[in-house]
Amino acid sequence: MTASRGWQFFMHPGPTNIPHRVLQAMARPAVDFMSPAFQALRDRCLERLKGVLKTQKGFAIAYAASGHGAWDASIANLFSPGDKVLVPRTGYFAENWAKTATQYGLEVVVADTPERRAVDPEAVARHLAADAKGAIKAVMFVQNETATGMRHPVAEMRAAMDRLGYPALFMVDTISSLGSYDFRMDEWGVDLVIGGSQKGLMLPPGMSFTAINARAWEAAQAARNPRRYWDWRGMVEEGRQVRFCGTAPIPYFYGLEASLDMIEEEGLENVFARHRRLADATRACVRHWGSEGGVEMWSLDAEAASDSLTSVLVPAGHDADLVRTISSDRYGVALGRGLATLQGRIFRIGHMGDLNEPMLLGALAGIELALADAGVPHARGGVEAAMDSLRAPRPVQFAEIQSRLDRDPGATGERLGKESREALYEALTAERSPER
Ligand code: PLP
Numbered sequence: 001m002t003a004s005r006g007w008q009f010f011m012h013p014g015p016t017n018i019p020h021r022v023l024q025a026m027a028r029p030a031v032d033f034m035s036p037a038f039q040a041l042r043d044r045c046l047e048r049l050k051g052v053l054k055t056q057k058g059f060a061i062a063y064a065a066s067g068h069g070a071w072d073a074s075i076a077n078l079f080s081p082g083d084k085v086l087v088p089r090t091g092y093f094a095e096n097w098a099k100t101a102t103q104y105g106l107e108v109v110v111a112d113t114p115e116r117r118a119v120d121p122e123a124v125a126r127h128l129a130a131d132a133k134g135a136i137k138a139v140m141f142v143q144n145e146t147a148t149g150m151r152h153p154v155a156e157m158r159a160a161m162d163r164l165g166y167p168a169l170f171m172v173d174t175i176s177s178l179g180s181y182d183f184r185m186d187e188w189g190v191d192l193v194i195g196g197s198q199k200g201l202m203l204p205p206g207m208s209f210t211a212i213n214a215r216a217w218e219a220a221q222a223a224r225n226p227r228r229y230w231d232w233r234g235m236v237e238e239g240r241q242v243r244f245c246g247t248a249p250i251p252y253f254y255g256l257e258a259s260l261d262m263i264e265e266e267g268l269e270n271v272f273a274r275h276r277r278l279a280d281a282t283r284a285c286v287r288h289w290g291s292e293g294g295v296e297m298w299s300l301d302a303e304a305a306s307d308s309l310t311s312v313l314v315p316a317g318h319d320a321d322l323v324r325t326i327s328s329d330r331y332g333v334a335l336g337r338g339l340a341t342l343q344g345r346i347f348r349i350g351h352m353g354d355l356n357e358p359m360l361l362g363a364l365a366g367i368e369l370a371l372a373d374a375g376v377p378h379a380r381g382g383v384e385a386a387m388d389s390l391r392a393p394r395p396v397q398f399a400e401i402q403s404r405l406d407r408d409p410g411a412t413g414e415r416l417g418k419e420s421r422e423a424l425y426e427a428l429t430a431e432r433s434p435e436r
Helices: 020-026 036-053 067-078 092-103 121-130 154-164 214-222 250-266 268-289 320-331 357-373 382-391 398-407 409-416 421-432
Strands: 009-011 059-064 084-088 107-111 136-142 169-173 192-196 207-212 309-313 333-337 346-350
Touching: 009 357, 020 250, 036 059, 036 192, 036 207, 036 250, 059 067, 067 092, 067 136, 067 169, 067 192, 067 207, 067 214, 084 092, 084 121, 092 107, 092 136, 092 169, 107 121, 121 136, 121 154, 136 154, 154 169, 169 214, 207 214, 250 268, 268 309, 268 357, 268 382, 320 333, 320 346, 320 357, 333 357, 346 357, 357 382
Parallel strands: 009 333, 084 107, 084 136, 136 169, 169 192
Antiparallel strands: 059 207, 192 207, 309 346, 333 346
């Protein structure tokens, strides 16, 4: 039987729910993509995207392509056949980006990461330190491994490279983290960023981008890899994208403008705080389900569990895909599958993009029903645990303080009569604590 009434709860880790505002913005007749009006829209969107990437020095180059296209663009533009790159192995997506590099004739060195743990930047740095000739041209790092639901430490990886003074380019895939939790291109010294439309940006799949800085642009001038569709040199003039190779993905820019409006209206730091709140509630639910044995969080490291999706391991002898099928067919809750070696072992709950508390709670309730129907051992009452997590006074995040200060430094300080961040932290906590 298929759940045939009411909303489908779409909890995939990408693509994600597309807000009506974005859908409506995209539903319009074609326009001339060489017209001044479209070019102004493109320029505005690419400029505003820099705010989400937290870059002043870099700029984005968009493609009519899924994220795999941006992967191709990164390798085709930066390297020559035989170049060596270092890839921390985090899961299916890191492995497939590495495969792209191999297929362009690069030599890939893999830094292994213990299963269910975050990348240890020092362990990756040991590969660099062992490379006395400085032959490794780049570190290719996935911030949020969508296959496992784990976040990996970008700032710390950059710091480890800096400590060695190693000159490699730093490339970061943010496809399932951008717009969901913090990423800082300039501050973290990222030379190339991979981004996609269909996750935190809440657009349909089909547009991706690379954001690059001056070092990456320079590397592209010397690179000898063959390239045509992805060639930045044909698309960029004076540090900004001025054309596409072929027809521009017109509707995506109307959608992107609507999505950036939504992100800016909510406030990027508030978007991150919402993702954290929903992720915390999901984790509280999963931990409750596993409190008497049975299902488990895939991430063994609480800090490394992603704010954009949660992977749930089912015990040996049980089938995660059966849970997914029941949850989708009987209860209308669509979940992500385990990929490659994780198929059947985990299911993935996406909680990124256009999502709120009741959507999440409804989905968790459907999953709990499916766990019972599939006979997977779990403790009942996970949704109550999620609600308790949502009820708890919200911890004040540093990001939130920063965003309040950025918005209104004078007034916030004056009204609270406080100057320092620490004092503001205390004031915000006190403001929030009574009967929330
Ligand atoms: N990188 C990451 C981290 C992803 O999650 C994905 C897709 O989910 C990709 C790259 C590939 O993107 P696409 O499927 O849009 O080609």
